[in-house]
Amino acid sequence: MKEFLGFVKKEFIHIFRDSRTLVVLFGLPVAQILIFGFVIQNEIQDVRIAIHDKSKDPVTFDITNKLLSSGFFRLEKYLTSEKETETIFKTGRVREVIVFDDDFAETLKREGTAGIQLLADASDPNSARMIVSYTQAIIATYLKELNRDHQLPLIIEPRVRMMYNADLKSAFMFVPGTMALVLTLVSAMMTCITIVREKETGTMEALLVSPLRPVQIIAGKVTPYILLSCINAVVILILGYFIFQLPIRGSLLLLFGETILFISLALSLGIMISTMSKTQVVAMFFSAFVLLLPTLLLSGFIFPIENMPKVLQWLCYAMPPKYFITILRSVMLKGTGIAEVWRETLVLTGMLVFFISVSAVRFKVRLQ
Amino acid sequence: MNQRKTIISVNNLVKKFGGFVANDNLTFDVHEGEIFGFLGANGAGKTTAIRILCGLSYPTSGKILVSGFDVYTQREEIKRNIGYMSQKFSLYEDLNIRENIRFYGGIYGMSSSAIRRKTDELIEELDLSDIAGTLIRDIPLGWRQKVAFSVAVFHEPKIVFLDEPTGGVDPLTRRQFWEHIYRAAARGITVFITTHYMDEAEYCERVSIMAEGRIEALDSPENLKNNYGVKTMDEVFLKIARK
Amino acid sequence: MVSININGVDKSYGQVKAVQQASFEVPGNCLFGLIGPDGAGKTTLFRMITTLLIPDQGNISVFGFDTVRDYRKIRLFTGYMPGRFSLYPDLTVGENISFYATIFGTTVKKNYHLIKPVYSLLEPFRDRLASNLSGGMKQKLALCCALIHNPKLLVLDEPTTGVDAVSRKEFWETLHQLKDSGMTILVSTPYMDEAARCDRIALMQAGRIMDQDTPGEILSKFRVPLFEIRANDRLGTLEILRSIPEIKRAYLFGQYIHIATDSERHGAEWLKTQLSNRGIANVKITPVVADFEDCFIDAVENYTTHRT
Numbered sequence: 001m002k003e004f005l006g007f008v009k010k011e012f013i014h015i016f017r018d019s020r021t022l023v024v025l026f027g028l029p030v031a032q033i034l035i036f037g038f039v040i041q042n043e044i045q046d047v048r049i050a051i052h053d054k055s056k057d058p059v060t061f062d063i064t065n066k067l068l069s070s071g072f073f074r075l076e077k078y079l080t081s082e083k084e085t086e087t088i089f090k091t092g093r094v095r096e097v098i099v100f101d102d103d104f105a106e107t108l109k110r111e112g113t114a115g116i117q118l119l120a121d122a123s124d125p126n127s128a129r130m131i132v133s134y135t136q137a138i139i140a141t142y143l144k145e146l147n148r149d150h151q152l153p154l155i156i157e158p159r160v161r162m163m164y165n166a167d168l169k170s171a172f173m174f175v176p177g178t179m180a181l182v183l184t185l186v187s188a189m190m191t192c193i194t195i196v197r198e199k200e201t202g203t204m205e206a207l208l209v210s211p212l213r214p215v216q217i218i219a220g221k222v223t224p225y226i227l228l229s230c231i232n233a234v235v236i237l238i239l240g241y242f243i244f245q246l247p248i249r250g251s252l253l254l255l256f257g258e259t260i261l262f263i264s265l266a267l268s269l270g271i272m273i274s275t276m277s278k279t280q281v282v283a284m285f286f287s288a289f290v291l292l293l294p295t296l297l298l299s300g301f302i303f304p305i306e307n308m309p310k311v312l313q314w315l316c317y318a319m320p321p322k323y324f325i326t327i328l329r330s331v332m333l334k335g336t337g338i339a340e341v342w343r344e345t346l347v348l349t350g351m352l353v354f355f356i357s358v359s360a361v362r363f364k365v366r367l368q
Numbered sequence: 369m370n371q372r373k374t375i376i377s378v379n380n381l382v383k384k385f386g387g388f389v390a391n392d393n394l395t396f397d398v399h400e401g402e403i404f405g406f407l408g409a410n411g412a413g414k415t416t417a418i419r420i421l422c423g424l425s426y427p428t429s430g431k432i433l434v435s436g437f438d439v440y441t442q443r444e445e446i447k448r449n450i451g452y453m454s455q456k457f458s459l460y461e462d463l464n465i466r467e468n469i470r471f472y473g474g475i476y477g478m479s480s481s482a483i484r485r486k487t488d489e490l491i492e493e494l495d496l497s498d499i500a501g502t503l504i505r506d507i508p509l510g511w512r513q514k515v516a517f518s519v520a521v522f523h524e525p526k527i528v529f530l531d532e533p534t535g536g537v538d539p540l541t542r543r544q545f546w547e548h549i550y551r552a553a554a555r556g557i558t559v560f561i562t563t564h565y566m567d568e569a570e571y572c573e574r575v576s577i578m579a580e581g582r583i584e585a586l587d588s589p590e591n592l593k594n595n596y597g598v599k600t601m602d603e604v605f606l607k608i609a610r611k
Numbered sequence: 612m613v614s615i616n617i618n619g620v621d622k623s624y625g626q627v628k629a630v631q632q633a634s635f636e637v638p639g640n641c642l643f644g645l646i647g648p649d650g651a652g653k654t655t656l657f658r659m660i661t662t663l664l665i666p667d668q669g670n671i672s673v674f675g676f677d678t679v680r681d682y683r684k685i686r687l688f689t690g691y692m693p694g695r696f697s698l699y700p701d702l703t704v705g706e707n708i709s710f711y712a713t714i715f716g717t718t719v720k721k722n723y724h725l726i727k728p729v730y731s732l733l734e735p736f737r738d739r740l741a742s743n744l745s746g747g748m749k750q751k752l753a754l755c756c757a758l759i760h761n762p763k764l765l766v767l768d769e770p771t772t773g774v775d776a777v778s779r780k781e782f783w784e785t786l787h788q789l790k791d792s793g794m795t796i797l798v799s800t801p802y803m804d805e806a807a808r809c810d811r812i813a814l815m816q817a818g819r820i821m822d823q824d825t826p827g828e829i830l831s832k833f834r835v836p837l838f839e840i841r842a843n844d845r846l847g848t849l850e851i852l853r854s855i856p857e858i859k860r861a862y863l864f865g866q867y868i869h870i871a872t873d874s875e876r877h878g879a880e881w882l883k884t885q886l887s888n889r890g891i892a893n894v895k896i897t898p899v900v901a902d903f904e905d906c907f908i909d910a911v912e913n914y915t916t917h918r919t
Binding site for chain 2: 647648649650651745746747772773774775776777778779780801802803804816845846849862863864865866902904907908911
């Protein structure tokens with residue numbers, strides 16, 4: 001036990017004495033969250049829209065005016081038929097089409113509720129989501145003013161339709177995605193590099209000759225990174241929660257459990273890569289190609305998996321981050337429990353067992 | 369002997385790193401065609417001085433001429449007139465012998481026909497025709513160092529700097545290596561060499577011994593041994609460096 | 612008592628035969644030197660002795676334990692200092708030692724007496740990072756780290772490479788002190804002159820052990836006469852000397868030429884006649900004593916001729 005603690009202490013010295021490691025460990029998560037948060041969710045301004053007003057009454061005019069005077073939207077065209085909607089999207093001239101139902105004001109007055117259709121081009125899902133929520137907000141404000149004079153609240157029901165990406169899969173995606181990315185980086189890449197560094201400096205030779213068992217060496221190297229990864233996960237959640245109002249609807253306990261599962265998986269991957277690389281450069285390359293790029297490109301983090309060619313989709317199913325992101329999204333955004341994510345959890349557990357076994361077989365008590 | 373031309377002239381060379389004085393007022397001359405041993409303990413300031421002489425770093429003060437060129441203002445000219453070889457970096461491991469030689473010829477702007485002719489000559493001279501196409505990483509260290517030396521003098525520089533060129537090389541190859549050095553010196557190339565082998569100090573015409581940034585002794589091995597009343601250069605070195 | 616027994620050991624990396632048919636014994640409480648140039652196979656052999664590599668053939672026992680079967684036991688009492696000093700550059704001197712102490716389940720305090728002679732030199736630099744130490748200091752620190760668990764066997768892979776003559780001398784003095792305290796020490800070096808400082812030596816080249824004995828015996832085995840002459844035209848004289856068949860070797864040695872003839876019959880007088888026959892007169896011929904380098908070259912030659 002004393003040996004183990006001594007080892008962990010040494011690892012922490014390595015980490016805290018290297019400013020570059022510190023930046024990667026703590027600067028990166030914050031930077032990532034902020035970059036993905038603010039850059040991807042760029043401001044809405046002068047978004048071109050089209051309006052199909054089937055009613056043409058004072059209320060619809062009012063709403064149209066409010067929308068156009070907000071500064072967010074610019075009217076590209078008044079549409080006159082349903083058919084036009086499809087073609088105008090195809091040309092890419094507008095990002096959103098607003099359709100007022102027939103007899104809008106009349107229905108609102110008579111039944112207290114009226115329908116409005118919001119169609120958005122969701123091929124860029126993040127901005128589509130944003131455009132729609134801005135539109136909804138403006139309509140809601142208008143409704144509030146209207147309701148001041150009514151005893152019974154009036155309701156306008158926006159029916160949102162996302163064109164080309166119906167489920168709007170990337171909404172709030174960046175926080176779970178960043179979490180997967182950062183945990184992969186910190187846990188897998190850093191672990192892998194620190195192990196390989198010992199090979200490079202020749203200290204691994206001295207460690208192997210010592211009475212330490214390989215398991216002790218690995219555990220000693222990995223423990224600090226588990227701790228740091230957990231801290232990172234918490235930081236990311238806090239940032240997401242306070243800066244981007246990301247809801248955490250599900251059980252925190254489940255969330256942490258799944259996070260630790262993923263961290264362990266990433267670590268075991270890191271160890272496996274370390275057994276295959278002799279130099280830090282090789283380890284870096286390996287990590288970048290095996291961990292980083294797939295996490296970015298093939299996890300559904302940036303590009304929706306549904307839109308990929310079949311072959312790539314299969315590849316996506318082999319990517320641990322994909323499952324982790326799915327779990328995070330379900331638990332955080334939808335508030336689901338283990339009952340709904342047990343399949344993904346099982347897949348991750350399976351992968352964990354696989355990578356640990358491979359690493360154990362490959363990590364020798366001797367030099368190769 | 370005293371009439372020989374001076375090729376490296378160092379006057380009051382000082383190099384400081386912050387408060388640390390790496391070279392403390394060095395003054396010495398190296399003659400043309402001489403084999404000059406530059407000795408000293410680890411950290412005595414040898415590497416710092418060599419870097420300055422090769423035009424890789426500026427001195428803090430002092431007047432230094434290498435092959436007649438000023439180390440402050442004529443570094444490009446210096447680099448064209450020197451060759452350099454160290455134990456650590458010399459050849460590209462994933463190129464073969466012939467490719468390495470050609471590459472260095474190219475660096476020094478030799479014409480391609482001259483490179484081709486000299487490459488063949490050199491391979492012949494080193495007796496490496498059979499393995500000219502072998503990658504450097506697959507040939508023994510001793511041969512590698514011989515090739516590296518030949519490459520360093522390939523463009524017929526006026527001076528060649530050798531930084532621990534024979535570390536770890538087997539004795540027979542080391543002797544052959546020294547023969548190449550003697551031959552180069554006989555052609556008029558000045559050889560400036562550092563080594564940890566004290567017997568190699570005996571191979572030099574004159575030897576300087578540095579300690580703590582200063583040159584403590586400079587003379588021929590024979591005179592040094594007589595002056596200090598000892599039999600080997602090893603003992604001379606111990607007496608000076610241990611002070 | 613025999614501490615290490617190496618028995619017909621082979622080790623290859625792919626096509627490269629790193630060690631071939633190596634056999635020798637290291638007596639207990641002995642300072643044993645493995646002498647050979649880079650690439651001779653010294654590191655591979657040491658890695659097999661320290662249980663880091665498994666021989667392709669043959670076996671090695673260390674204090675009676677087999678390096679393959681009982682590797683854990685051997686690791687408990689072996690101190691190993693790999694060729695590149697295995698230090699953590701970003702840890703201080705003190706931290707490096709403490710770390711190695713903890714992984715061997717001991718403390719610096721407990722074994723301070725073991726490392727004291729070396730460590731006392733390093734103590735002023737306790738808080739300096741290992742990366743900022745000079746070569747000689749790194750070597751001392753690495754030795755402390757290898758000693759901290761009071762090993763019975765100390766294996767040092769080229770501890771003096773790249774270290775200046777002063778530090779090297781001090782280092783050998785330390786090794787002798789350690790040996791006197793009862794340790795068995797195995798050390799490899801490419802510096803032939805260091806052979807004199809060992810109790811026993813083995814000469815290694817191209818994966819093979821060519822000879823092994825006490826340094827004195829090795830020197831006395833060298834029987835060919837060796838002379839030194841001073842010549843003005845060294846390169847020209849060298850050519851002439853090499854054309855004489857009875858001269859085994861002639862090479863430049865500073866201002867001198869060293870000459871080895873093929874037998875006792877061809878001594879100084881014979882050499883003098885040969886030289887004057889070829890127009891080299893008035894040279895002073897002095898007999899010289901062979902050094903380990905001469906012996907090594909001779910051993911390589913003998914070994915090759917005996918095998919072919």
